[in-house]
Amino acid sequence: MSQCTTYTHCTICVACCGLKVTSEDNTVIKIEPDKEAVNWRDFCVRAAESHRSLQHPSRITQPMKRVGDEYVPVPYKQAVKEIAQQLGDIVQRHGPHALGSYTGNPATSNFGAFSFFSLFLDAIGTDNRYFVGSLDQNSHHYVCEEMYELPWAFLQPDVENTDCLLLVGANPAVSELGWVFSVSEGWKKAQAMRARGGTVYVVDPRRTESAAKADCHISPLPETDWALLLAILHVIASNAWHDPAVAEYCENFDELIAMLKAQDVEALSARCEVPVATIEEVARTFSKGSGICLAQTGVGQTSTGSVSLWLSHLLNLITGNMRGKGGLYHNKGGLDMVKTGGEFFPKVHRTSRVNQASSVGGFLPFAEAVTEMLTPGEGQIRAFIIHGGNPVITGPEGEKLNAAMADLDLLIAVDSFQRESHRHADWLIPAPSYLELDEVSILLQEIANAPSLQMLRSAVKKPDGVPYEWEFFRDLTLAMNKPLLLGKPALNWLVKGYSLIAKITGNPYDGFSPKQVAKQMYKTGGQVSYKQIENSPHGYNLDPTIDYEYLTDNLPTESGKVRTLPVDLYARLNALLASPSVRPDKAEYPLQLISRRRKHMMNSWLTEGSMQQMKRPESDIIEVNQEDAARWQLQDGEWVSVSSRVGAVQAQLLVSDKIRPGVAVMSHGWGNNTYNPNKKGDVTPSGGVNRNLLVANDDRDPLTGVPKLNGTSIKIEALQRDVA
Ligand code: SF4
Structure with missing residues (x-):
């Protein structure tokens, strides 16, 4: 057999x-880094081993219909027809909002899948849309919309040229330096910056791998990053270390500085338990030269994430680091989202039916989904599509969600693997791996900071029974007689006409596909053509020149300036300042649970890949400080009960000096007990426990709906010890 080499990207x-x-x-x-591509140096084990998931026993390789306790294979066309009938009936009887949807990580990193799912949901007209962002990065989108009118802004840190990096809730030594941005070799660049005299601060309740290599590790209490950042801002404003020229492109600048000056640094220091001297040192260093503050996942997954993110942006802003070398900048990429973002992603505001929770980027907080499924009335969710991801594991109170999904009239899962969240699925629709795609993953390419755009190329042919996700959503829309494009039923004929072309050429992408959408988007973006990307197997290289002033010169806000004091964020900050400085449930739940990164793991959606590499997922380990262990007379290695006001799990104790007192850490993403149709009801455990069962649906950031996945109040107790 001859070997074949394909160049693609992860x-x-x-x-x-x-x-x-x-x-x-x-x-x-074999999967290796493509050293002819601009971007390869972060290459890691997750990609190197990702082909193993192609043969994973849980992989879905053909449409499957639930019949009793078994799944039976159904030909694709028949599956589309039957689902269209079932879903059509529900929408006909109960209205469009009776369909709910969840878009998970695998679906967001696959542009074709994401965009055609959006077209499908638009065609149905449902407001019940949920997105993994409300379990992770909503605070970024929310703050960018409030300050810059750019919810989909991808602001890149100029790590190569900065003098100071303040990392809050990030561990780039284990993952990579990226979140809703990406810096190729970011951690290496940060270390190089240190070597030339710069400073890296890592803010994390745990002495992470990154903290161990930083100049200074700052260890605040979880949920108090906002107090730390506000205190740093106070010191800068009070000493006039900010850049007065910033006022030119900011609204309410004087008011902002006055507000910052008025803060009480001692009180803020007491809240976050970081000494005033440390706060002053960070403020001095950060404002001396260029600097970048990056508040990331660890912060975004708290109930104070939106305010913390806002304050981190203010820190960059008032020190002149939103418009200069060594700060944050907008990378035009292929689409120039500052100019075209509003066109590609028009602003849509949705409100949840029961609790009137607001959407972020058009998606409602996922923590609302259970209530929307269980509360009777017009608009109650009766059918649900899980598109990629594993919300029962990723989200709060998964058992409640699982139970609510059991009562739905119709549950459809579109995914590469069968997952815990599919336990009650009526239909399993297979999805291809990224190693089987031939398209441009537009959004991911925009977030990646390399000035290069690359096409995904299929290294292997997908199994015959696996449709592209975009095909499934296109075909389902047409089968339901809903308008796929611009709300105009007549355009369905155009789509069908394109399908004939695809039939003739034998290439499904020649039909109405993500290729047509991408072509149009790149044309509008004006930076590159689809053809240029298509003709560049190792990536099409864009002009690498950074325009540091582009963002602040082209803001789409009404005034053309940065909104420094958005009303709701300011009100939330004042509410936090007025809240008790010691959390009220501390006596009952003395610890706060946080999460951590593992090299092999990338949230719950990679469980299938990670399981094959990790002898033990380590999610059933709870790490606590030795002082806390001694206080409750607990010993290293013993099994304990971990409980919160909404759930309980068991874990093995790891006594450590890496975690600060009052805080515990458990990895998230594990604990699948996936229903296995081949074993008629038996489950296939993925190992570990689901620590998110401890997280409450109603304990969340009021502005973004992100639940308190970090900072959850818990207690630990010894399990019954064996008596010799
Ligand atoms: S997981 Fe991320 S860092 Fe690792 S190879 Fe893929 S893109 Fe690169």
């Missing part, structure tokens, strides 16, 4: 590393 995280994939007989045998 879609597991936003680094988008270029890959060289070797296959033989339609089987991937």
Whole structure:
């Protein structure tokens, strides 16, 4: 058999590393970095091992229909027809909002899947849309909309040229330096910056791998990053260390500085338990030269995430680091989202039916989904589509969600794997791997900071029974007789006409596909053509020149300036300042639970890949400080009960000096007990426990709806010890 080499890129995280994939007989045998691509140096084990998931026993390789306790294979066309009938009936009887949807990580990193799912949901007209962002990065989108009118802004840190990096809730030594941005070799660049005299601060309740290599590790209490950042801002404003020229492109600048000066640094220091001297040192260093404050996942997953993110932006802003070398800048990429974002992603505001929770970027907080499924009335969710991801594991109170989904009239899962969240699925629709796609993953490419755009190329042919996700949503829309484009039923004929072309050429992408959408988007973006990307196997290189002033010169806000004091964020800050400085439930739940990164793991959606590499997922380990262990007479290695006001799990104790007192850490993303149709009801455990069962649906950031996945109040107790 001859070997075949394919150049593509990884879609597991936003680094988008270029890959060289070797296959033989339609089987991937090796994945290496593509060293001819601009972006490959972050290449990691998650990509190197990702082909193993192609043969994973939980992989869905054909449409499956639930019949009793079993799944039976159904031909694709028949599946589309039956689902269209069932879903059509529900929408006909109960209205469009009776359909709810969840878009998970795998679906957001696959542009074709994401965009055609959106077209489908628009065609149905449902407001019940949920997105993994409300379990992770909503605070970024929310703050960017409030300050810059750009919810989909991807602001890149100029790490190569900065003098100071303040990392809050990030561990780039284990993952990579990226979140809703990406810096190729970011951690290496940060270390190089230190070597030339710069400073790296890592803010984290745990002495992470990054903290161990930083100049200074600052360890605040979880949920108090806002107090720390406000205190730093106060010191800068009080000493006039900010850049007065910033006022030119800011609304309410004087009012902002006055507000910052008025803060009580001692009180803020007491809240976050970071000494005033440390706060002053950070403020001095950060404002001396260029600096970048990056508040990331660890902060975004708290109930104070939106305010913390806002304050981190203010820190960059008032020190002149939103418009200069060594700060944050907008990378035009292929679409120039500052100019075209509003066109590609028009502003839509949705409100949840029961609790009137607001949407972010058009998606409602996922923590609302259970209530919307269980509360009777017009608009109650009766059918649900889980598109990629594993919300029962990723989200709060998964057992409640699981139970609510059991009562739905129709549950459809579109995914590469069968997951815990599919336990009650009536239909399993298979989805391809990124190693089987031939398209441009537009959004991911925009977030990746390399000035290069690359196409995904299929290294292997997808199994015959697996449709592209975009095909499924297109075909389902047409089968339901809903208008796929612009709300105009007549355009369905155009789409059908395109399908004939695809039939003739034998290439489904020649039909109405993500290719047509991408072509149009790049044309509007005006930076590159689809053809240029298509003709560049290792990526099309864009002009690497950074325009540091582009963002602040082109803001789409009404005034054309940055909104420094958005009303709701300011009100939320004042509410936090007025709240008790010691959390009220501390006596009952003395610890706060946080999460951590593992090299092999990328949230719950990579469980299938990670399981094959990790002897033990380590999610059933709870790490606590030795002082806390001694206080409750607990010993290293013993099993304990971990409980919160909404749930309980068991875990093995790891006594450590890496975590500060009052805080505990458990990895998230584990605990699948996936219903296995082949074993008629038996489950296939993925190992570990689901620590998110401890997180409450109603304990969340009021502005973004993100639940308190970090900072959850818990207690630990010894399990019954064996008596000798
Ligand atoms: S997971 Fe991220 S860092 Fe690792 S190879 Fe893929 S894109 Fe690169």
